[in-house]
Amino acid sequence: MTETYRPARPEEIDDVARLKAHSFPAPNRGHEWWENFLVNGPHGGLEALWVTEDQGRLIGSCQLLWMRQWISGVAMPVMGLGSVAIAPTHRKRGLATRMLIAGFEHARERGDVASILYPFRASFYESLGYGLAGEAHQYQVPPALLPDDKQERLRVRMVDGDADEAAMRAVYREAAQRLQTGQLDRTERNWRQSWKRDDLAAVLYWGESGEAEGYAIVRYRADLPIDRRFIEVEERVWLTLRAQRGIYAWLSSLGDQWREIVYRAHPEEGFGDRLSEPRLPLLSAPNWGLWFPSATLLRGPMLRVLDVPDALRLRRLAGTQELTLALEVEDHQIPENRGPWRVHIEGGRMEVEPYTGGHVDGTLRLPIDTLSRIFVGALAPWQAMSGGLAVIDRPALIPRLDQSFSVPKPWMFDRF
Structure with a gap:
C-alpha cells in the first residue's frame, strides 16, 4: 500500500476540483464552481481539505471542516465531514474507509471531540461508527391551516439592514445555547454565505420589550411551474411562545400568494397539533386502515x-x-x-x-x-x-x- 493521507496544498485546488466534479456531476457545478466552493465555501476552505495521494496522483479527497456544535449548552469542537470523493478508477477498494480513518486521527489531534455529516448512504457511515442524530417532520399544507393570531402577527416584520440581521443572529445564538442541542455555533462566514440569496427572505418577531424574540427564513420556490410553486420554511427559531404564535400567524397569512407551505418541524414541536387539519392530501402517502398520514419523516444528520x-x-x-x-x-x-x-x-x-x-x-x-x-x-x-x-x-x-x-x-x- 503506497497511499498517503494529508492536508491539501494550495497548488492542488485544480486537481481536487476535478476530482469533485467527477464524483458529484451536476448541472451548473463544473470545475470552476468546485474551485470556488473549495476555497470560499460557507463552512470552510483550503484549511479543511484532506486528500489521499498514490504515486504522485490525488485519488481521494474530503473536507474535514472546523466547526463548533452546541450540545447540552456547550459549543464543542467537531469535525464536519463533507464532499467525500474517490477517483472513478479507485472505487470499491476500501479507499474511502482508509482515508476517513486517517482523517479521524487528524481531527482528534487538532482537538475535535466528535464528527458530524450528512450521509450519501447511512449504512456506510454506521460501519464507521456514526449514528443517526436528527429528525424532522415535513408538512406541506395550505397556509390557512396554520393558526392565526392577529395581534401577534402585527409584531412580525421583514429583516431589513444590519441591525435586524444582528438581532436575528442573537436570537439564534441564545436558542442554540439555551433551548436546543445540535445547532452549529455559526461564524461570520456561515452567516454571510449560507442565507443571503435572492430566493430567500427573513422576518423577525419583536416582543413588547423591543427585543427580537424569534425569526423565520423562507425560500420562494418561484423556480417551479406556477401550479406547483410553494414557500419553504428553511429555518425558524423562537425564544418565547408568543414569538412562536406570531411566526405561525404570519405564515398563515400568505395564502393569497402561495398555495402551500413546506414546513419542517422539530419532533417535539407538536406542529401537527396546531393545524386545523393535519391529514396529508389524498393519495400523497399510504394510509393504514383508519389511520391517516400526517407528515413525512426526514432523517439526515449523523454524529x-x-x-x-x-x-x-x-x-x-x-x-x-x-x-x-x-x-x-x-x-x-x-x-x-x-x-x-x-x-x-x-x-x-x-x-x-x-x-x-x-x-x-x-x-x-x-x-x-x-x-x-x-x-x-x-x-x-x-x-x-x-x-x-x-x-x-x-x-x-x-x-x-x-x-x-x-x-x-x-x-x-x-x-x-
Missing part, C-alpha cells in the same frame, strides 16, 4: 464521537444524579476509545479516567454509534437497552441514566 473521554468531560448532564459506571466501548476504527473507562457522574458533569478496578455502580457496554446517539440526545439510554443496542449489568440504573442524559432532541438547520 460520531471521536474522543470518548474528552467528549464526556465536556457534556453537561441534567439533574443531580450521582453515579459511577465502568464504560466499555466497541470502536473498530479508534482503539483509544475502547476503554474501559471509569465514568463518575456528579453535579451535572462527568469525570472520566481509565478503569483499573474498584467499586462501580454498574458496567455499561455499547458500540460507538450507540454511544454517539445517546451523547447528542438522539437516543435515550432506555431505548438503546430495549433495542439491544447496549447492555448494562444493572438495569435498575437505566432511569437514572435517562434523567442524566436528557436534552431536547437534536436539531440542525445547517447543511454542508
Whole structure:
C-alpha cells in the first residue's frame, strides 16, 4: 500500500476540483464552481481539505471542516465531514474507509471531540461508527391551516439592514445555547454565505420589550411551474411562545400568494397539533386502515464521537444524579476509545479516567454509534437497552441514566 493521507496544498485546488466534479456531476457545478466552493465555501476552505495521494496522483479527497456544535449548552469542537470523493478508477477498494480513518486521527489531534455529516448512504457511515442524530417532520399544507393570531402577527416584520440581521443572529445564538442541542455555533462566514440569496427572505418577531424574540427564513420556490410553486420554511427559531404564535400567524397569512407551505418541524414541536387539519392530501402517502398520514419523516444528520473521554468531560448532564459506571466501548476504527473507562457522574458533569478496578455502580457496554446517539440526545439510554443496542449489568440504573442524559432532541438547520 503506497497511499498517503494529508492536508491539501494550495497548488492542488485544480486537481481536487476535478476530482469533485467527477464524483458529484451536476448541472451548473463544473470545475470552476468546485474551485470556488473549495476555497470560499460557507463552512470552510483550503484549511479543511484532506486528500489521499498514490504515486504522485490525488485519488481521494474530503473536507474535514472546523466547526463548533452546541450540545447540552456547550459549543464543542467537531469535525464536519463533507464532499467525500474517490477517483472513478479507485472505487470499491476500501479507499474511502482508509482515508476517513486517517482523517479521524487528524481531527482528534487538532482537538475535535466528535464528527458530524450528512450521509450519501447511512449504512456506510454506521460501519464507521456514526449514528443517526436528527429528525424532522415535513408538512406541506395550505397556509390557512396554520393558526392565526392577529395581534401577534402585527409584531412580525421583514429583516431589513444590519441591525435586524444582528438581532436575528442573537436570537439564534441564545436558542442554540439555551433551548436546543445540535445547532452549529455559526461564524461570520456561515452567516454571510449560507442565507443571503435572492430566493430567500427573513422576518423577525419583536416582543413588547423591543427585543427580537424569534425569526423565520423562507425560500420562494418561484423556480417551479406556477401550479406547483410553494414557500419553504428553511429555518425558524423562537425564544418565547408568543414569538412562536406570531411566526405561525404570519405564515398563515400568505395564502393569497402561495398555495402551500413546506414546513419542517422539530419532533417535539407538536406542529401537527396546531393545524386545523393535519391529514396529508389524498393519495400523497399510504394510509393504514383508519389511520391517516400526517407528515413525512426526514432523517439526515449523523454524529460520531471521536474522543470518548474528552467528549464526556465536556457534556453537561441534567439533574443531580450521582453515579459511577465502568464504560466499555466497541470502536473498530479508534482503539483509544475502547476503554474501559471509569465514568463518575456528579453535579451535572462527568469525570472520566481509565478503569483499573474498584467499586462501580454498574458496567455499561455499547458500540460507538450507540454511544454517539445517546451523547447528542438522539437516543435515550432506555431505548438503546430495549433495542439491544447496549447492555448494562444493572438495569435498575437505566432511569437514572435517562434523567442524566436528557436534552431536547437534536436539531440542525445547517447543511454542508
